[in-house]
Amino acid sequence: MPKINEIIGSAAAIAKGMSVTFREMLNPSITDLYPDAPPLFEERYRGVHVLQRDENGMEKCVACFLCSAACPSECIYIEAAENTDPKRISGGERYASVYNIDYNRCIFCGYCVEACPTDAITHGHGFEIASYNTATLIYRKEQLLAPLPPGAQVPLVVNEEPVGAGH
Amino acid sequence: MAELVTLTIDGAQVQAEKGALLIDVCKARGIEIPAFCYYEGLALQAACRMCLVEVEKMPKLQPGCTLPVAEGMVVKTDTPVIHEARKSMLEFLLANHPLDCPVCDKGGECELQDMTFRYGLGESRFLENKHHVDEQQWSPVVFFDRPRCILCYRCVRICDEGVGVDALGVVQRGVVSAIAPSHGDHLECDECGMCIDICPVGALTSGMYRYKTRPWEMNHVGTICTHCSNGCKTTLGVRGGQVIRANNRDHSGINGEFLCVKGRFGWDFVNSTERAQSPMLRTNGRLEPVSWSRALMTVARKLNEVKQRGGRVGFIASNHTSNEENYYLQKLARQGLRSNNIDHHRTGDVVTLIDALAGRTDALATVADLYAAKASLVIASDLAQQQPLLHFQLRANWRHHRSRTYVVTPGPVRERKFAVKSLHAEPGRELDAVESLRDDLSKEPELVILFGDAIQGDAVRRLVAFGDSLGIPVKYVCLLDYSNSRGAIDMGLAPGLLPGYRPVAEAGLEPGMTIAEMLADASLDVLWVVGANPLRNARLAAENAFVVVNEMFLAETAQRADVIFPAASAYEKEGTVTNVCGEVQSLKKALKVMGAKTDLEIFGLVAAEMGIDLGPFQPGAVFEEIRREVRGYNVSLPVIATGGAAQSVPLNGRVPALTRAELIQSARDTLFTSGTLGRYSKNLTSVLEHPGKLYASGIETP
Ligand code: SF4
Ligand code: SF4
Ligand code: SF4
Ligand code: SF4
Ligand code: SF4
Ligand code: FES
Numbered sequence: 001m002p003k004i005n006e007i008i009g010s011a012a013a014i015a016k017g018m019s020v021t022f023r024e025m026l027n028p029s030i031t032d033l034y035p036d037a038p039p040l041f042e043e044r045y046r047g048v049h050v051l052q053r054d055e056n057g058m059e060k061c062v063a064c065f066l067c068s069a070a071c072p073s074e075c076i077y078i079e080a081a082e083n084t085d086p087k088r089i090s091g092g093e094r095y096a097s098v099y100n101i102d103y104n105r106c107i108f109c110g111y112c113v114e115a116c117p118t119d120a121i122t123h124g125h126g127f128e129i130a131s132y133n134t135a136t137l138i139y140r141k142e143q144l145l146a147p148l149p150p151g152a153q154v155p156l157v158v159n160e161e162p163v164g165a166g167h
Numbered sequence: 168m169a170e171l172v173t174l175t176i177d178g179a180q181v182q183a184e185k186g187a188l189l190i191d192v193c194k195a196r197g198i199e200i201p202a203f204c205y206y207e208g209l210a211l212q213a214a215c216r217m218c219l220v221e222v223e224k225m226p227k228l229q230p231g232c233t234l235p236v237a238e239g240m241v242v243k244t245d246t247p248v249i250h251e252a253r254k255s256m257l258e259f260l261l262a263n264h265p266l267d268c269p270v271c272d273k274g275g276e277c278e279l280q281d282m283t284f285r286y287g288l289g290e291s292r293f294l295e296n297k298h299h300v301d302e303q304q305w306s307p308v309v310f311f312d313r314p315r316c317i318l319c320y321r322c323v324r325i326c327d328e329g330v331g332v333d334a335l336g337v338v339q340r341g342v343v344s345a346i347a348p349s350h351g352d353h354l355e356c357d358e359c360g361m362c363i364d365i366c367p368v369g370a371l372t373s374g375m376y377r378y379k380t381r382p383w384e385m386n387h388v389g390t391i392c393t394h395c396s397n398g399c400k401t402t403l404g405v406r407g408g409q410v411i412r413a414n415n416r417d418h419s420g421i422n423g424e425f426l427c428v429k430g431r432f433g434w435d436f437v438n439s440t441e442r443a444q445s446p447m448l449r450t451n452g453r454l455e456p457v458s459w460s461r462a463l464m465t466v467a468r469k470l471n472e473v474k475q476r477g478g479r480v481g482f483i484a485s486n487h488t489s490n491e492e493n494y495y496l497q498k499l500a501r502q503g504l505r506s507n508n509i510d511h512h513r514t515g516d517v518v519t520l521i522d523a524l525a526g527r528t529d530a531l532a533t534v535a536d537l538y539a540a541k542a543s544l545v546i547a548s549d550l551a552q553q554q555p556l557l558h559f560q561l562r563a564n565w566r567h568h569r570s571r572t573y574v575v576t577p578g579p580v581r582e583r584k585f586a587v588k589s590l591h592a593e594p595g596r597e598l599d600a601v602e603s604l605r606d607d608l609s610k611e612p613e614l615v616i617l618f619g620d621a622i623q624g625d626a627v628r629r630l631v632a633f634g635d636s637l638g639i640p641v642k643y644v645c646l647l648d649y650s651n652s653r654g655a656i657d658m659g660l661a662p663g664l665l666p667g668y669r670p671v672a673e674a675g676l677e678p679g680m681t682i683a684e685m686l687a688d689a690s691l692d693v694l695w696v697v698g699a700n701p702l703r704n705a706r707l708a709a710e711n712a713f714v715v716v717n718e719m720f721l722a723e724t725a726q727r728a729d730v731i732f733p734a735a736s737a738y739e740k741e742g743t744v745t746n747v748c749g750e751v752q753s754l755k756k757a758l759k760v761m762g763a764k765t766d767l768e769i770f771g772l773v774a775a776e777m778g779i780d781l782g783p784f785q786p787g788a789v790f791e792e793i794r795r796e797v798r799g800y801n802v803s804l805p806v807i808a809t810g811g812a813a814q815s816v817p818l819n820g821r822v823p824a825l826t827r828a829e830l831i832q833s834a835r836d837t838l839f840t841s842g843t844l845g846r847y848s849k850n851l852t853s854v855l856e857h858p859g860k861l862y863a864s865g866i867e868t869p
Contacts, residue, residue, distance in 0.1 A: 064269035065381045079407075082378040092270040093302075094378040117269045 048126030057152025060120035062092035067112035075105035099141035174240040204319040205232035273369030316370035322362035376412040388757035392430035393737035397556035398746025427555035443733035444762030467776035478692035481508040481685035485698030486649035489742030491789035493658035507679030514648035516623035522822035532642035542611035548619030551581035654745035667798030750812035
């Protein structure tokens with residue numbers, strides 16, 4: 001008797017398990033088809049950084065070094081330079097002539113984004129940065145910058161109108 | 168002992184000197200009273216109202232920065248009313264403040280940031296647009312951003328009271344009042360940058376540091392300025408192998424907050440593109456870059472060859488190299504090559520002074536003495552131009568202690584503004600003028616005498632005899648030109664003197680040739696010039712002499728060289744230097760410039776290549792030897808290692824009379840020149856006052 005009970009019990013368990021399987025087979029798939037199809041990201045996914053531009057196409061980063069100060073893995077390297085009238089790169093008086101992020105070390109914590117007073121450094125959704133050569137993991141400003149808005153040119157020559165609202 | 172009063176601060180009984188300022192009494196007790204306009208040592212201003220405190224029986228809040236303590240006073244510094252007042256003051260200061268901290272060069276070390284963080288409100292009720300005024304450039308080194316200014320008048324006061332130049336003032340009144348420069352839209356001043364340093368906010372900023380980096384990004388290396396002989400401590404901000412700025416960040420050292428234009432801005436020669444970065448060897452008449460080993464070997468072979476055939480070798484040493492390097496060089500010359508032909512450009516007659524003071528140990532003044540002495544006498548020197556720190560000290564002494572200064576100079580000098588007596592004396596007649604001050608001087612309780620190169624040889628002895636005859640304690644400073652002029656003579660870089668002013672006969676040698684004699688000696692075989700430029704306005708008589716040069720820049724002497732060793736500057740090495748008052752201080756290595764080696768390394772490597780054993784050539788080991796061997800240099804190691812200054816006192820015996828006539832002459836540098844080195848500092852040559860521009864056009868320094 002105990003043997004029969006055991007068999008029935010097992011069959012019931014299998015049937016129960018398979019019922020989940022069959023039910024799911026009829027539902028639409030939620031698996032990403034990456035790399036055959038582009039992956040989907042949550043809005044706030046923290047991927048490879050993007051250095052943003054303002055509506056005129058000027059770089060938002062004013063080289064304040066706050067991101068690099070906030071970074072726990074010390075992977076942001078900046079060199080600052082002064083904007084001049086003929087050559088205007090950012091909206092402030094200063095811009096980053098060099099801006100590197102070392103993705104060998106970045107832990108995608110987002111502290112830099114949090115620290116930035118001008119919302120210049122943001123996380124993008126890029127993640128395909130694996131490489132056989134660690135040297136290529138140091139991203140330069142040119143790789144991080146957002147594309148220019150249509151119609152803008154670099155370096156930008158701005159119409160210097162008196163700024164009423166302070167700096 | 169001054170009268171003491173007892174008062175109550177935040178419930179605690181406190182004793183303090185009567186008349187002391189409440190803010191100072193609190194600071195000494197570790198109670199912080201926030202302040203912007205109050206600055207120790209400057210006149211009281213009471214402009215910012217940040218320091219308000221509650222005092223019982225006084226109807227309103229009182230500014231702690233001008234309130235003298237009195238018996239029975241009951242003070243509170245930490246009440247809701249005070250917190251409210253501080254918040255309002257900050258809100259008011261920030262009403263038109265741009266708050267562009269991310270691009271402001273003061274960000275990270277800004278007192279307004281700190282105060283707002285600590286005492287501020289966090290938000291403002293002012294929603295109006297801020298009034299923008301464009302930034303102004305007042306000189307190559309000073310920029311002014313008016314909306315950031317909080318009108319604390321610190322800059323005005325430091326320039327007027329501290330430096331004595333009075334180049335900044337206030338225009339307009341009330342809400343439109345603003346700081347303005349002396350000459351319309353620009354500054355004509357000492358360009359010392361003291362105003363930039365003292366400004367609590369980013370209103371005055373440095374043209375050299377402008378938008379380069381941020382304070383926390385730099386390494387701060389406290390070392391000794393490599394220009395004049397005063398030996399100011401300067402903190403170099405270094406990032407990525409480049410010097411970015413200099414200031415005396417922690418106000419340590421003998422100079423406190425003071426730095427002149429050279430100490431604060433004259434560091435850029437270090438990263439000059441004209442620096443020699445590879446050894447050079449003359450091949451077929453042209454200087455070609457070669458490897459270090461080839462250059463070292465060539466020099467070592469030449470020296471050995473000349474030594475073997477008993478040829479003549481001469482050394483012209485530097486006013487800028489460290490004590491260790493000087494000591495090692497004279498060892499190389501004397502022990503290695505049995506040659507006493509070693510000399511340097513002498514800029515003041517320390518030797519005779521030390522001899523005249525033989526047997527005394529308290530007759531050499533320190534930089535601190537100049538601030539403390541009741542009276543001082545300046546003879547034949549334009550201190551403000553040539554000895555900026557000493558001038559600053561005398562001035563501060565007059566400001567704070569009403570000390571009495573006497574001046575005897577051939578022309579007008581800035582000290583005359585505060586001197587009790589200034590006499591005009593033709594060159595050569597200074598001592599007559601000094602004699603006429605006898606009655607005044609003998610009434611002083613004590614005296615410090617500073618004298619320039621016009622007083623040398625016998626005149627020094629007569630001056631000391633005069634000092635002795637006054638019947639009061641007298642201390643002396645023999646004025647010299649460059650950062651280690653004193654160390655050069657102390658370390659025996661003279662043809663007749665061993666280190667510590669001992670006669671060369673002690674080493675069994677005959678006195679050698681002076682610079683002039685070496686240059687005129689047609690049979691000289693090798694001339695080794697270390698960090699000096701003797702051929703700038705002289706000729707080398709020995710046409711065929713083999714010339715070795717340790718240099719940073721290919722100036723006149725280097726052009727004549729057969730071998731050039733690229734040398735490291737004082738900012739790139741460890742070691743010690745001795746200032747004009749004999750105070751020994753240590754250099755700290757701030758950076759490394761590719762290709763260059765320190766002079767000590769060069770001497771050591773050449774000696775090793777020649778097969779001579781002169782001992783290890785590490786700065787620490789050599790300094791140990793100096794402390795053992797050189798009279799007066801047994802100074803306290805902990806003092807020096809912790810960045811202090813220890814005076815060397817070589818005054819315990821007679822100095823042998825020098826048998827040869829020696830040329831002692833100051834180079835007469837101004838505040839804006841620094842020998843050959845200064846020519847390679849773009850920062851220095853860019854200011855309007857640099858000789859050839861404003862200075863030469865006859866404008867009197869104020
Ligand atoms: S995400 Fe984190 S680790 Fe990466 S750069 Fe930003 S602060 Fe640094
Ligand atoms: S990215 Fe932002 S935080 Fe970083 S330097 Fe630029 S402006 Fe400053
Ligand atoms: S002065 Fe201070 S508070 Fe004002 S913008 Fe500069 S850093 Fe910020
Ligand atoms: S410029 Fe600076 S030091 Fe001068 S008054 Fe303004 S805030 Fe004070
Ligand atoms: S006074 Fe002399 S030592 Fe001091 S900063 Fe100026 S040049 Fe340098
Ligand atoms: S510190 Fe007292 S009023 Fe400014």
